[in-house]
Amino acid sequence: MNTEVTSRHRILVIDDDAAFNRVLCRALARRGYAVASAHTAAEALTLAERECPAMIVLDLNLAGTGGSMSGLALVAPLKRACPNGNIVVLTGYASIATAVEAIKLGARHYLAKPVDVDALLAAFGTGIGAPDTGIADSPPPGTPLSVDRMEWEHIQRILLEHGGNISATARALKMHRRTLQRKLGKRPARF
Amino acid sequence: MNTEVTSRHRILVIDDDAAFNRVLCRALARRGYAVASAHTAAEALTLAERECPAMIVLDLNLAGTGGSMSGLALVAPLKRACPNGNIVVLTGYASIATAVEAIKLGARHYLAKPVDVDALLAAFGTGIGAPDTGIADSPPPGTPLSVDRMEWEHIQRILLEHGGNISATARALKMHRRTLQRKLGKRPARF
């Protein structure tokens, strides 16, 4: 039900989060893509130039020094290094501002980080907004992930980011600590 | 209230919210722009064709269905009717999904609705290199999107994927249509 094409589809994953990078790469490899992975901007550019992948997954929060722009700054160079590559920007700290910039810079799509691989792949293809399909185009996606699942993933991510600190996570999520506790306690997260 | 035909600065405001429309028009007029105002899609197209304004402010939530599609659907036609016009999308129901769509469709910029006129005007001139004008949300990288915001973004994404079809989206999300409607109608949900 998905890509039957094999080795022809080269894909480059750029993300300094080692764990995420690895997981994503494996998921993509399992789907038959030729995956290359980069953890730094320099590495990314080198690989992009050499492999000229058709698809590039770019994390915005590279090199966690605090400047989240590093990823954005990479879009243009990547496009230059590999004109045929479609770039999909992926970030855990999504914002409309960066989304707009990313697209203006030529990214194919922009996704907030709890994504499932299918959505990511869809973003490369017809995703949405092909030249003039208009928005009326609506191919039924398999299972878009329920809202609850999304919430769960997101919470887990932030929780991990805060070293399991519930209070801090609740604060970051602007949600009441009590509520977070209840969510965490009650939900094994089904689907 | 929209005289001063300085041909150089024609601007078209499209927003079905009468109050907002009026306020914005006055603010623009006071700054010396020749303002035209439209409240419906049809009116907007007519005016765009006739006046061929250099700047177009487009509200996404036209013709108030809960879905914010109508505005998006207008972007392409407007561009066609007035190739030289720069479109800035403005919405009270901002989401990354629609922002991405809008930019892909050729909008110059995308702003969340509590905007001040200066930011709006800046959005027309801003290039990708400009020091980030406007966009009322670009919080420091330490803000990972609140859970509610996440939910909102996810919903918007799926909604767009289904061409704005609320029922289909609700089904895909395994959530009650009524609930979806309420969520859509209610929250501008910032942060």
Place this chain on the structure above:
DNA sequence: GCACCATGTGGCATATTGTCGCAGCCCTCG
């Protein structure tokens, strides 16, 4: 006209949150 579907609303009964408050723990500091 008549099914069929999407949508906009209203009205509940029930489930989930938002908030307070309190207690126990583990640290660090004076």
Place this chain on the structure above:
DNA sequence: CGAGGGCTGCGACAATATGCCACATGGTGC
């Protein structure tokens, strides 16, 4: 040591939100 201060777990209660049914409208296709 004792006094903060932060994190956590949990009880209670009111304010919301959600699930669900119903009905009316507006389009479409037969």
